[in-house]
Amino acid sequence: MKLWGGRFKQEESKLMEDFNSSLSFDKRLYREDVKGSIAHVSMLVKSGILKKEEGKVISDGLAGLLEDIEAGRLEIGGDYEDIHSFMESNLIKRIGDLGKKLHTARSRNDQVAVDMRMFAKDNAKMLEGELQELLDTIKKLADANNVIMPGYTHLQRAQVVTFKHHMMAYYSMFSRDKKRIANAIEILDESPLGCCALAGTTYDIDRKHTAKELGFKKPVENFMDGVSDRDYLLELCSCFSIIMMHMSRLSEELILWSSQEFKFINMSDEFSTGSSIMPQKKNPDAAELIRGKTGRVYGSLISLLTTIKGLPLAYNKDMQEDKEQFFDSLDTVTACIRVMSGMLSTLKVNSENMKKAVKYGFLNATEVADYLVNKGVAFRDAHGIVGEIVIYCEDKGCAIEELSLDEFKRFNPVFENDIFEFIDYDNILKKGIKKYL
Numbered sequence: 497m498k499l500w501g502g503r504f505k506q507e508e509s510k511l512m513e514d515f516n517s518s519l520s521f522d523k524r525l526y527r528e529d530v531k532g533s534i535a536h537v538s539m540l541v542k543s544g545i546l547k548k549e550e551g552k553v554i555s556d557g558l559a560g561l562l563e564d565i566e567a568g569r570l571e572i573g574g575d576y577e578d579i580h581s582f583m584e585s586n587l588i589k590r591i592g593d594l595g596k597k598l599h600t601a602r603s604r605n606d607q608v609a610v611d612m613r614m615f616a617k618d619n620a621k622m623l624e625g626e627l628q629e630l631l632d633t634i635k636k637l638a639d640a641n642n643v644i645m646p647g648y649t650h651l652q653r654a655q656v657v658t659f660k661h662h663m664m665a666y667y668s669m670f671s672r673d674k675k676r677i678a679n680a681i682e683i684l685d686e687s688p689l690g691c692c693a694l695a696g697t698t699y700d701i702d703r704k705h706t707a708k709e710l711g712f713k714k715p716v717e718n719f720m721d722g723v724s725d726r727d728y729l730l731e732l733c734s735c736f737s738i739i740m741m742h743m744s745r746l747s748e749e750l751i752l753w754s755s756q757e758f759k760f761i762n763m764s765d766e767f768s769t770g771s772s773i774m775p776q777k778k779n780p781d782a783a784e785l786i787r788g789k790t791g792r793v794y795g796s797l798i799s800l801l802t803t804i805k806g807l808p809l810a811y812n813k814d815m816q817e818d819k820e821q822f823f824d825s826l827d828t829v830t831a832c833i834r835v836m837s838g839m840l841s842t843l844k845v846n847s848e849n850m851k852k853a854v855k856y857g858f859l860n861a862t863e864v865a866d867y868l869v870n871k872g873v874a875f876r877d878a879h880g881i882v883g884e885i886v887i888y889c890e891d892k893g894c895a896i897e898e899l900s901l902d903e904f905k906r907f908n909p910v911f912e913n914d915i916f917e918f919i920d921y922d923n924i925l926k927k928g929i930k931k932y933l
């Protein structure tokens with residue numbers, strides 16, 4: 497079953513065999529592996545390295561393996577070193593000695609590199625789709641809730657905004673994330689197949705042919721880089737980390753907003769859970785888990801960076817460690833985006849509570865100062881005057897707009913009746929945020 501038994505006198509220890517094997521996780525690359533091999537065979541035929549009939553039997557054999565795996569007739573498992581060994585051994589079992597010609601002018605180093613690139617590219621495209629769905633969900637929720645809410649800095653009520661504007665901030669973040677993924681796809685779009693172990697091959701192979709067959713823009717420039725480059729995984733893991741960071745911030749807000757202290761939103765039962773002891777509890781577990789899983793996705797990025805950092809050129813077995821990190825990071829971010837979309841499409845916004853929070857948070861204090869500035873008071877002086885007005889209102893237990901004109905005038909004689917219109921929240925929004933929507 498070994499691809500490399502020839503130069504060995506002793507059997508590999510069972511301990512080493514298990515330790516070395518990546519089949520349990522790289523079996524996920526079975527489709528890419530077959531696709532890459534079929535492209536390789538077609539190139540070998542085109543370059544006159546394999547006979548046409550030979551190529552046909554090998555390709556058909558590979559296609560048969562794929563069909564059997566997909567149909568559940570062939571289970572991926574056993575004492576194989578990795579998915580590549582599994583495929584080659586099973587091909588030989590199926591078509592006989594001719595199967596042994598498949599690996600001509602190829603190494604597992606360029607084989608695994610091309611498999612991973614294809615896998616990364618397809619899944620990055622899938623993720624672009626998931627992100628688009630999240631963007632659509634956010635836009636829908638925002639449009640349906642163009643209502644006033646307090647905007648915060650330092651988590652203290654600051655100025656009036658709309659729930660729509662708040663949500664569209666996340667729309668901007670996830671739009672950038674989508675662009676980052678598209679950019680990563682563009683950079684990774686080169687085929688390492690044909691780099692062989694590290695130095696290419698003396699065979700006159702056609703790397704452009706395999707690159708084209710496999711949907712890559714072109715072959716990689718440099719053989720040694722081609723087999724040992726994992727930048728594309730790092731770039732994607734870093735995109736995933738930034739997406740998670742954005743989702744974690746949003747989760748944190750959803751958790752706060754659904755608390756009794758804020759009561760700005762009601763999370764749907766579908767995305768909440770209860771407590772085993774406290775009957776009244778409804779917990780925002782979905783948002784908390786997204787926030788929690790962010791650490792795990794960052795972990796994969798750091799782990800991968802650390803794995804690669806000390807490696808001399810070219811391939812080293814350390815690189816096998818890229819898979820579990822990348823797969824886990826990909827699966828986690830995919831699941832989190834889907835749950836986030838689900839949570840956002842089912843939550844309800846309490847616009848009345850948001851309005852109340854705006855009213856008693858002095859969120860028009862800045863506009864009172866702007867008013868004074870319009871009447872000729874210097875901004876720094878206006879700032880001080882409004883500070884005193886806020887203390888006065890706090891003592892009295894009222895909102896600024898609830899003061900009478902006489903009370904306003906006690907702070908500065910330039911106040912006139914138009915102050916009320918000027919600091920009305922809807923008017924503020926019309927002049928500020930809404931103007932730019």
Ligand code: ARG
Pocket residue numbers: 518522577578604605608811813815816
């Ligand atoms: N399972 C290996 C990996 O994922 C495949 C490449 C093995 N290459 C080698 N020279 N041992 O990296």
